[in-house]
Amino acid sequence: MKMPYFSLPKLSYRVRLVWRRNFDVFIKTYMVNFIPPLVEPLFYLVGLGFGLGSFVQPQEGLRYIAFIAPALVAVSMMYSSFFECTYASFVRMYYQKTFDAIIATPVNLDEVIAGEILWGATKSFINSTIVLIVIIIFGLVSSPLFLLIPPMAFIIGILFASIAMCFTAITPNIETFNYPAFLYITPMFILSGTFFTIAGMPHTLQLFAKLAFPLYHAALLSRALALGRIGPHLWFSVGWILLFTPIFFILAINLMKKRLIK
Amino acid sequence: MNSNNVLIKAEKLTKRFGESVAVDNIDFEVNKGECFGFLGPNGAGKTTAIRMIHCVLPLSSGTLNVAGMDVSKQPRAIKRIIGIAPQEDNLDPDFSVLYNLIVYARYFDISRTEAQKRAKQLLQFIQLEEKTNVLIDELSSGMKRRVILARALINEPQILVLDEPTTGLDPQARHLIWDKIRSLRKQGVTIILTTHYMEEAAQLCDRTLIMDNGKIIEQGNPKALVKKHVGEQVLEVVYDEEIMSYLKQTFPDAKLEIVNDRVQVFSSQPRGIFAGLLDKFRDKGAIIRDANLEDMFLKLTGRRLRE
Numbered sequence: 001m002k003m004p005y006f007s008l009p010k011l012s013y014r015v016r017l018v019w020r021r022n023f024d025v026f027i028k029t030y031m032v033n034f035i036p037p038l039v040e041p042l043f044y045l046v047g048l049g050f051g052l053g054s055f056v057q058p059q060e061g062l063r064y065i066a067f068i069a070p071a072l073v074a075v076s077m078m079y080s081s082f083f084e085c086t087y088a089s090f091v092r093m094y095y096q097k098t099f100d101a102i103i104a105t106p107v108n109l110d111e112v113i114a115g116e117i118l119w120g121a122t123k124s125f126i127n128s129t130i131v132l133i134v135i136i137i138f139g140l141v142s143s144p145l146f147l148l149i150p151p152m153a154f155i156i157g158i159l160f161a162s163i164a165m166c167f168t169a170i171t172p173n174i175e176t177f178n179y180p181a182f183l184y185i186t187p188m189f190i191l192s193g194t195f196f197t198i199a200g201m202p203h204t205l206q207l208f209a210k211l212a213f214p215l216y217h218a219a220l221l222s223r224a225l226a227l228g229r230i231g232p233h234l235w236f237s238v239g240w241i242l243l244f245t246p247i248f249f250i251l252a253i254n255l256m257k258k259r260l261i262k
Numbered sequence: 263m264n265s266n267n268v269l270i271k272a273e274k275l276t277k278r279f280g281e282s283v284a285v286d287n288i289d290f291e292v293n294k295g296e297c298f299g300f301l302g303p304n305g306a307g308k309t310t311a312i313r314m315i316h317c318v319l320p321l322s323s324g325t326l327n328v329a330g331m332d333v334s335k336q337p338r339a340i341k342r343i344i345g346i347a348p349q350e351d352n353l354d355p356d357f358s359v360l361y362n363l364i365v366y367a368r369y370f371d372i373s374r375t376e377a378q379k380r381a382k383q384l385l386q387f388i389q390l391e392e393k394t395n396v397l398i399d400e401l402s403s404g405m406k407r408r409v410i411l412a413r414a415l416i417n418e419p420q421i422l423v424l425d426e427p428t429t430g431l432d433p434q435a436r437h438l439i440w441d442k443i444r445s446l447r448k449q450g451v452t453i454i455l456t457t458h459y460m461e462e463a464a465q466l467c468d469r470t471l472i473m474d475n476g477k478i479i480e481q482g483n484p485k486a487l488v489k490k491h492v493g494e495q496v497l498e499v500v501y502d503e504e505i506m507s508y509l510k511q512t513f514p515d516a517k518l519e520i521v522n523d524r525v526q527v528f529s530s531q532p533r534g535i536f537a538g539l540l541d542k543f544r545d546k547g548a549i550i551r552d553a554n555l556e557d558m559f560l561k562l563t564g565r566r567l568r569e
Contacts, residue, residue: 017368024365025356097352103318104346105369105417106338261320262279 009110009253017107018115019122021098026123037080037127041072041134048195059197062227069140070226071194073131073149074156074218080127081120081157082185085164086177089116093168099260113256117161117249124157125150135226143228152225156218159241162248163214169255192216210236217241267293269421269452270315274324277310284310286476287324292454297447299467299484300456301555303563307476308456309349312423315454316344329420342370345419347410349426353398359385359409360394363416370417377416384412388442404435411442422446424455428462440465460555464488470555474563484555492517492553492561497527497536499548512539517561528557 026033049065059067092098099112129150135141167180191198191205192215198206209216217237224234270292277285285307292298300308313319314326317337326333328340354362360381367377385391388408393401401409407427414422427443428436443466447453457463463470464484471481480487488494499505501523509518509527517528524547529536540548 014369020368021354021365024361028356096355097348097350098354100318100348101352101354101366102369104316104341104344104348105366106341106371107369108337261318 005254006247006250007254009114009250010108011111011114014107014111015114015118018102018112019119021102022116022119023122034130037076037130038134041076041131044072045069045135045138045140056196060199065138066140066227067197067223068195069135069138070149070223071192071219073128073135073153073226074192074215074222075189075194076128076131077124077153077156077218078160078185078188078215081124081160082164084123085116085120085161086168086171086180087174089120089165089168090171090174090177092116093260094174109257109260110253113165113253114249117158117165117252120161120164121154121157124160125154128153132226141226143226145225145228145230148225149222152218152221155245156214156241158249159214159245162245162252165252166248166255169252169259188213188215192219194219210240214241214244267295269294269329270454271327272311272324273326275311275314275321275326276323277307277314277319278322283476285314288473288476288478290471290478290481292452293469295447295450295452296468297443297453297455297466299463299470300454300473301458301460301463301467301470301559302456302473303458306473308473309425310476311473312425312454312456315421316346316423317341342417343420344423345414345417345421346423347407347414347425347427349429351398351403351406351410353406353409353413355398358395358397359390359401362398362409363413366413367416372417380416380418381412384415387415388412389438404431404438407431407435407439408442411439415446419451421452421454424453426456426458428457428459436462460559464555472559472562479562480558488553488555488558491558492528494553495529495536495550496553496557497529497539497548497550498524499527499539499543500546501525502546505543505546519557519560521560526557528553528561 045065045068048068053064056064058064099109102112103109132141132146132149136146167177171177191201191209192213193209194215198209198216201209217240220237221234224230268291272288272290275285275288276283288311300311302308310319314321314333315328317333317340321334329343331340333340354365357365363381363384364374364377367380372380382391385394388411390405390408390412393405398406398409411424411427414424424443428439431439440462443453443455453466455462455466467484469482470484470487472479472487480491482490501520505525506518509516509525513527513529515529519526519528527536527539536550540550542548
């Protein structure tokens with residue numbers, strides 16, 4: 001059957017029921033779920049911030065540890081939602097046949113995928129908020145605007161989760177996720193103004209980061225809000241995120257329908 | 263049957279996957295309250311047909327109505343009145359038996375208290391109360407099938423769809439499932455099942471539809487079909503040339519089929535004539551048994567049939 005890539009999904013309140021299924025599993029194993037996002041940024045802060053930071057000159061006028069801390073919040077948004085909607089969604093779709101079970105009920109496939117993406121966004125919200133609390137405790141947040149980071153984490157989570165779901169829709173098997181993970185996520189992790197300012201990179205690379213790496217925008221906004229460094233340059237990042245989030249969200253649902261409805 | 267009794271109606275129903283035709287232009291009707299079987303070998307198109315009934319596969323062409331609703335227009339309303347027990351285990355391994363049922367009930371907008379109540383009753387019905395709080399992975403495959411059956415009943419469906427409900431189960435588990443299916447049918451649930459076990463269809467179904475290569479090759483009541491196509495009884499005897507030529511002379515009209523090293527004689531002849539043969543060939547391992555759907559199926563599909 002011929003299906004378009006950008007037809008509007010048919011969604012209802014039932015998206016919440018799919019989300020709730022994943023939430024219930026998460027709550028059942030909450031101890032396992034809360035420890036890694038709490039511990040991982042500590043290694044970066046201590047190892048990079050205090051260790052490497054004592055050799056590195058200030059970045060964009062900030063102490064190295066203050067520069068990377070808000071970026072770690074953004075990194076956690078990316079990792080938690082991207083991996084939720086690649087490996088974890090794939091396991092539910094392919095190995096556990098959870099999607100098949102759900103679409104035999106009044107819930108439709110559009111709602112299943114939307115529920116998965118919103119759950120990925122929720123993981124972004126939860127994990128990055130934990131990291132945010134850690135950097136607040138370290139005294140690395142100086143503006144009350146940090147309160148806007150958790151809601152932003154949800155939106156950016158939708159973006160990363162949707163991109164992830166596009167890969168899930170086209171991946172032949174679970175091993176193939178190594179390609180987006182190592183060829184897209186890893187360079188994005190390093191080259192998005194997370195651990196050093198991109199101002200020192202070649203211009204084409206800078207342009208590429210701004211156009212193709214959502215993490216660049218997430219890190220920029222996260223740093224701006226944590227430190228109160230607000231300016232008109234942020235609008236480009238806000239606009240980029242608000243433009244591409246719905247595009248990837250709708251594309252992800254259409255690609256998944258192509259994969260699952262024959 | 264008058265048309266008010268028709269619950270499911272398919273006309274020129276067709277499903278193509280690329281080049282191959284899984285369901286090829288078939289017509290059928292399922293009546294309210296009956297147990298209707300799709301019978302056929304693997305790959306006959308049974309599962310494809312029922313996946314269209316419960317609205318998870320779009321049709322390639324033709325029409326399909328369930329309870330007066332078009333599957334391509336009102337999938338949600340149809341899915342609300344159908345319970346489906348799929349072939350593969352898609353229970354949620356992250357949850358206990360009870361919680362599987364409760365989460366599933368939620369997809370049908372059933373309240374938590376009502377879901378609890380129904381889940382308890384259903385676990386009693388499938389005789390798995392003692393496994394209420396056990397994780398799915400700790401169950402045997404027979405128990406999993408029973409939980410899948412319970413899950414299919416959580417929305418109190420008018421139509422229960424069972425895709426190979428007993429494939430791979432031991433005899434005890436199979437008979438328990440059969441028992442439950444019979445008792446549901448008594449309660450007035452319309453049951454659609456697919457199977458490649460002829461005995462299962464004979465035991466459970468009021469009517470069967472026999473499929474091969476996506477087409478319907480015969481339909482009707484299992485017993486009547488067997489009688490029509492292969493008679494009531496089959497004589498089986500060890501194969502050798504002498505016996506073959508004797509049989510051909512004595513029963514010029516009978517169908518003879520060679521299965522492995524045995525000859526099967528199909529005839530609607532009265533028992534008396536077979537009894538004579540039975541005596542004559544007793545030392546050749548001759549037996550008389552009732553004809554069954556399997557005999558008929560092999561005859562209809564033409565495989566291994568010798569005249």
